[in-house]
Amino acid sequence: MSAALQKQLDQLVRNGQAALLKGILHGIEKEGLRVNAQGQLSQTAHPRTLGAALTHSYITTDYSEALLEYITPVFTRSEDALEFLADLHRFGYEALGDELVWCASMPCDIPDEEGIPIARYGSSNVGQLKHVYRTGLKHRYGKMMQTIAGIHYNFSLPENLWPALQEQQQNRDSLQDFRSAQYFRLIRNFRRYGWVLLYLFGASPALCSSFLKGRSHQLESLNQDTLYLPYATSLRMSDLGYSNKAQSSLGICFNHLQTYTASLHRAIHTPYPRYDAIGLKVDGEYRQLNTSILQIENEYYSDIRPKRVAHSGEKPLHALHTRGVEYVEIRNTDINPLLPLGIDQQQADFMDAFLVTCLLAGDELIEDDECERISDNLNRVVTRGREPGLMLQFGETERSLTQWGHEILDMVSQTAAVLDRNDQDSRFSAAVVAQRLKLDDPSLTPSAQVLARLQESRLSHSEFSLAQSLAHRDTLRKTALSEKRHAYFSELTLGSLSDQARIEADDSVDFDQYLADYLAQ
Template identity: 90%
Template sequence: MSAALQKQLDQLVRNGQAALLKGILHGIEKEGLRVDAQGHLSQAEHPRALGAALTHSYITTDYSEALLEYITPVFKRSGDALSFLADLHRFGYGPLGDELIWCTSMPCDIPDEESIPIARYGSSNVGQLKHVYRTGLKHRYGKMMQTIAGIHYNFSLPEALWPALQALQQNRDSLQDFRSEQYFRLIRNFRRYGWVLLYLFGASPALCSSFLKGRDHQLETLGEDTLYLPYATSLRMSDLGYSNKAQSSLGICFNHLQTYTASLHRAIHTPYERYDAIGLKVDGEYRQLNTSILQIENEYYSDIRPKRVAHSGEKPLHALHTRGVEYVEIRNTDINPLLPLGIDQQQADFMDAFLVTCLLAGDELIDDDECERISENLKRVVTRGREPGLTLQCNDSERSLAQWGQDILDMVSQTAAVLDKNEHGNTFSDAVAAQRLKLDDPALTPSAQILTLLQQQKISHSEFSLAQSLAHRETLLQTPLSEKRQAYFSELTGSSLNDQARIEAEDSLDFDHYLADYLAQ
């Protein structure tokens, strides 16, 4: 793996093509529950002053009406994406009034699932499709799991890089096919090494006890209202969070675009007995989009996804299959409650160097045995990642997490040095160096710092999260939104409401036929 990385980096530098890496594109999506001043889940509708969740480019909702989602445009500099994300928060706090944006991935205290409102997107067919899909998630997995929030880091390489890489590798495929295969190479290595991100940046070692009310679990208690594991890094990414027994049978390990899309297509068209028992349409109301293993491709939970921007009305899977991979979406990033935005520049810089490393490292496929090792390693890291002496599975042996982590960072350091030359600085190398300290001293990880604060201050997860949410709002509002940006966001609010009204007025099909046509793509 390391030899392949060094060879490709050396070739790019020797040929004067390393500068092609300078045009990396970034986008950030950040979810966050709306809560009232006491930290209770908001029961209010998505504020009209934030625009229409269906059609707004940057402000929408995810599963719940209360699960706000901010989406940045695509930027060449990750710092610009972070700046835009901060401005979205500043703009949003106005219409939110006394409400706060919950600053942790695991939800606030929610007494029962009935208090979780499912998001609504108006009366149009596309709006109904989004609502019925979420209703299906409720019936399949319960509402509580859908209140978990995270950060998605969208990443793509500059178009000018692909012909250069293709020439270096003496590849004769079409450029589209080559690009897709290289993104899947990145994805495979991300799957192999992504556990290190959970160790370094995992920030959900504890949660409100209400999240697991009535469920069996192995967590320990920390006060009356908080559950935790002493060495956990990211309970959000554990079996307590996004797990799905039906999906585990799919065996998707991301070797090729064709097998990936075929597997998802098959899952969308394969009936599943337990979902069939739920019913499709009962008393005139849809309970789910279909009774298959997956309603749509987005239901497949993974820590990384290959993506392609779809045309209006086009299924994402069709777009991906027809026009190839355009970017990857990193989905294993917890919201760090110690940071105002949940992510900062140093983390973004490390992510860039890590992802380029995954692209240029070895291109070995993942077989069934390695797929099982990957799953086992992720399980160990999210629940026991800071445990002294913890080992992970590597081929046919066990390796120290700390040593393997340093070996991975050795590779990332090589990439960081090349990226730094492009920027005439040291920011990428500095970001890697900061992560090395966490491998040497687990107390420096966000997960350890959070547990230390809970224990020292003798407060619950809810009390800690509420205080941090309030502090982050105050910090962000200390820098006022510029008049130009305020006007821009206000204009988008109005245009999104008009766009939703237009879509609703232009619908010509009834929903039954619309849904059938959509699923038939």
């Protein structure tokens, strides 16, 4: 893996093409629950002063009406994406009154999951589709799991890099096929090495006990209202968080675009007995979009996804299959409750170097046995990542997390040096050095720091997170939103309300027909 990476980096530098990496594109999506001043889940509708969640480009909701999602445009500089995200928070706080954006991935105290409001998107067919999909998630997995929040880091390589890489590899496929194959190469290596991101940046070692009310678990009690595991890094990414036993049979390990899309297509059209028992339409109300393993492709939970921007009304899977991969969405990033935005510049710099490394490292496929090892390693890291002497599966043997982590960072440092040369800076290398320190001293990891703060303060998970949410709001509001940016957001907000009204007025078929046509794509 390391040799393949060094060879490709050397060729890019030798051919004067390393500068093409300066055009990397970034986008950030950040979820966050709206809570009241007491840290209780908001029961109010999505504020109209934030626009229409259906049509606003940058401010929407995820599963719950209370689960805000801020989405940045695509930027060539990650610092611009982070600044835009900060401005979205500042604009949002003008509309939220006394409400706060919850600063943690794991939710606030929710005594009864029936009190979690499902997001609504108006009366249009597309709005009903989004609501029914979320209703299906409720029936399939329960509401509580859908209150988990995270950060999605969207990443793509510049278009003018692909011909250079294709020539370098002497590949004769179409450029679209080559690009898709290379993104799947990145995805495979991300799945092999992505556990290191959970160790370095996981920030959910504890959760409010209400999250697991009535469920069996192996967590320990930190105090009366908080559960934890002493060496956990990211309980959000464990079986306690996003899990789906029905999906385990799909066996998707991301070797090829064609097999990936075919597997998801098959899952969307394969009935599942337990979901069939829920019913499709009962007493005139839809309970789910279909009774298959997946309602739509977004229901497949994964730490990374290949993506393609879809046309209006087009299924994302159809867009991906016909026009190839456009970018990847990194989905295993916890919200760090110690940071105002949940992510910072150093983490973004490391992510860039790590993802380029995954693109240029070896091209080996993932066989079934390795797929199982990958899953086992992820489970070990999310639940026991900081455990002294923890071993991970490595081929037919085992290797210590610390040793293997340093070997991965050795590769990332090679990439970071090239990225630094482009910027005549040392920020990428510095980001790698900072992560090395965490491998040598687990107490420097966000998960350890969060746990230490909880233990020292003797606060519950919800009390600690509420205090942090208040502090982050005050920090962000210390910097005023510029008049130009405020006017831009205000214009988008009004436009989104008009766009939703137009969509609702333009519907020409009933929802039954719309849903049938959509699923038939």
